[in-house]
Amino acid sequence: LAQDALKRRCYDFLNMTSRSFAAVIQELDEELRDAVCLFYLVLRGLDTIEDDMSLDLDRKVELLRSFDQVIYQKGWTFTENGPNEKDRELLVHFDVVIDEFLRLKPEYQKVIANITKLMGDGMADYASGEHRENTAIATIKDFDLYCHYVAGLVGYGLSDLFAASGLESKEIANDKALSDSMGLFLQKTNIIRDYREDLDDGRQFWPKEIWGKYVEKFSDLTKPEYKDKAQACLSDMVLNVLDDVPQVLTYLSKLTNQSVFNFCAIPQVMAISTLALVFNNLDIYHRNIKIRKGEAVKLITNSTDMDNVVSIFREYIFVISRKNEATDPNFMKISMAIGRIEQWI
Numbered sequence: 001l002a003q004d005a006l007k008r009r010c011y012d013f014l015n016m017t018s019r020s021f022a023a024v025i026q027e028l029d030e031e032l033r034d035a036v037c038l039f040y041l042v043l044r045g046l047d048t049i050e051d052d053m054s055l056d057l058d059r060k061v062e063l064l065r066s067f068d069q070v071i072y073q074k075g076w077t078f079t080e081n082g083p084n085e086k087d088r089e090l091l092v093h094f095d096v097v098i099d100e101f102l103r104l105k106p107e108y109q110k111v112i113a114n115i116t117k118l119m120g121d122g123m124a125d126y127a128s129g130e131h132r133e134n135t136a137i138a139t140i141k142d143f144d145l146y147c148h149y150v151a152g153l154v155g156y157g158l159s160d161l162f163a164a165s166g167l168e169s170k171e172i173a174n175d176k177a178l179s180d181s182m183g184l185f186l187q188k189t190n191i192i193r194d195y196r197e198d199l200d201d202g203r204q205f206w207p208k209e210i211w212g213k214y215v216e217k218f219s220d221l222t223k224p225e226y227k228d229k230a231q232a233c234l235s236d237m238v239l240n241v242l243d244d245v246p247q248v249l250t251y252l253s254k255l256t257n258q259s260v261f262n263f264c265a266i267p268q269v270m271a272i273s274t275l276a277l278v279f280n281n282l283d284i285y286h287r288n289i290k291i292r293k294g295e296a297v298k299l300i301t302n303s304t305d306m307d308n309v310v311s312i313f314r315e316y317i318f319v320i321s322r323k324n325e326a327t328d329p330n331f332m333k334i335s336m337a338i339g340r341i342e343q344w345i
C-alpha cells in the first residue's frame, strides 16, 4: 500500500540518521511510535538547517522561524543546503516526512508544531544575535538558555506527547523543570564530550563565565602548560551538569509505561556513564572519547526498571567521587553535589 511505503521511508530516514537511538524509538508502543519518529525527523530537519554553514544568515533565520509552517506544506523539499550527505538526504526528501506528519492525530501535530516554533525562534535568536564572534555563550545563564532551546524543548515536546497518548499521566507534562533537565543533562554532557570536535569545527558551547576563570583563550585548554587549569575547568563543567541529576531521576521515577521508560532511561544512563568517563579525563581536549560498545550494551540491557537505573547512577557517581582530587579547586563543590545526589539515590 502506498501509505505503508511512505511510513517505511520515514523509518529508513530514522535509521539513517541515528542507528542506536532509532532502534529504541521503534520499540515504543504503537500509539506513540509514529509521533515520536516524526518528531525526531522534524527536529533533525531543523538541526540540519541550523548547522548548515553554506546558508546565508537571513535565509537561515527565515527558514528556522517558519519551519513550523513548512511541516504543513505538502510537497516542500529543500535543495539549497550543503554537501553533508546524511542530513541533506532527509531535507531533499522532506515531502515524505510532511506527508506522514499530516497523517498524525491533530493533537500530536499541534505538539510537534508548537515545539518546532519555539525551537526555530530560539535557534534564530542565537544564530542572528550580536554574538557572531562565537562568544555566543558568555554566562551560565546563556548556556542554560541555549541548551533549553536545542534540548530542553525536546523534553517538553516528548512529555506533551506522552501525556496526549494516555500512556503516561498528564502530570509528566506539568513540571517543565523536570522535562527541561532531561534535555539539559544529555546536551551538556555531549557539549563536554565534544569539546575537541566542536573546537576543530570553529564552534564553542562552553560558557565563558566558567572557562574564562582558567584561561584567556578557549583553545588554551588544549595546551600542556595549562594542564592544571584545564583539569579544573573540566571539573567545573562537570559540576554544572551534576545539578541536573536529581531532576532526571525524579522524571524517570514518574514514568509508568515500560516502552516509554526504556526510551527515556537509555539516553540518560549513557550520559551518566559518559560524564564519569570525561570527568578528570584530559583526553577530551585532544580527541572525541566515547564509552566502549560493550559498556553501552550492558547499560541498554539494564535500563528497564527504576531500581536498576538508580544503581547504574550510583555506580557512576561513585566513579566520579573516586576520581575527585583534593587538589582540585572544585573538590569540595563536587563532593557536595555528590552528597546531594546520594541523598536521592
Ligand SMILES: COc1cccc([C@H]2O[C@H](CC(=O)N[C@@H](CC(=O)O)C(=O)O)C(=O)N(CC(C)(C)C)c3ccc(Cl)cc32)c1OC
Pocket (backbone or CB within 6 Å): 018, 019, 020, 021, 022, 036, 039, 040, 043, 150, 151, 152, 154, 155, 156, 158, 159, 179, 182, 183, 184, 186, 187, 190, 263, 264, 265, 267
Ligand atoms: C524526555 O526527553 C527525552 C526522552 C528520551 C530521549 C530524548 C533524547 O535522546 C536522544 C538520544 C540520542 O539521540 N543519542 C544519540 C547519541 C548521542 O547523541 O550521543 C544516539 O544514540 O544516536 C538525544 O540525544 N536527543 C537529542 C537532544 C539531547 C538534543 C534532545 C533527542 C532528540 C530527539 C528526541 Cl525525540 C529525543 C532525544 C529526550 O530528549 C531530551
